[in-house]
Amino acid sequence: MNDMQRMTGLLVGAVFGAVFVVVNAQSPLNSVAAILLKVAACVGAVGVLAMWFVSARGERGSAEGAQRNMFSRGYLFVVAAEVILLFGGLRVLAIWGRPVEGNVAWVALVVGVHFIALAPIWKDWSIAVPGVVLTVLGAAGLVLASTAAVAWVPFVSGVLSGVVLLTGSVALGWRAVTARTA
Template sequence: MLQRMSGVFIGALFGTVFVVANAHAPLSPAVGVTLRVIAVLTFAGLLALALLAGRRGGAVVDADGVPRADWFRGKFGFVVAAEAVLLIGGRLALREAGAPDETSVAWIALIVGLHFMALAAVWQRRSVAVPGTALTALGVAGLGMAATRAVVWVPFVSGVLSGVALLAGCAYAIAQTYRSTVRP
């Protein structure tokens, strides 16, 4: 269970970081602070629920009843390496092309979303593709907005909303894990 939950913790942490780093102008300061507090409290709640599920014990199994022995071997490394190359290379290319600074968060959302979609295929878990699809769409939307006067809203659309999508996906995964420890 710890192995699967580590991936969920990473997703929830990055979701929280997406919100905390991007909940700023043009949002009002009060809305920005509120969103940051909610994100941090959500992360803390997810952590507590996951730890409670871990104390209850039991192996995490997939829908087909087969336990996952190791989530982070094999093709996982290739997916993460490709993600790193695309994140760095893309951000450098956007900077060289003179793209607005706001495009960075849109690019990150796009690549992280594609990374989740690739992991959904590697791990054969459609549920991982849900936040991946959301982040990919929010990244594409932000990149499209960067060429318009709406560029100031890119951090909200591609950053805050991506963070919410990650936190929601992690909440779903942790809730499913918790429920599986409650069942007889």
């Protein structure tokens, strides 16, 4: 995977992380905390977008050798399985009459597993770390959805998952941009 493919992956992670935060930062959180989280998430995503443009500008002038395509057959298999699990699982949760708050927990769990599955395909074990964290946050949310703390599921599985994606994207993007300019 070349630098621009990695930066594009980080940008996708940052956008989804921001969406996780913006959609799920709500009650029972204090409204000021919710607004601050939403603003910080958007700033983080815009920061990764800026780093993507810096990398793209630097990429134009460099001639890298042949790079492995990140969209291999293995990648397509993982994404197809992810789509089936996402929509199938959401349907099963609805049929079982589970609280709607559990949906974000299921999404976080499946997205986390997708990162873990992609790590050996891309030979990039750094993506397994947020994968494990998202999987744990998703599982925790599914457990919380069966308790009196169900209102906290969007925070635990949504906001915290978004923060993990954004933090990882910003940190790895910053490392890539500063390494390139050094």
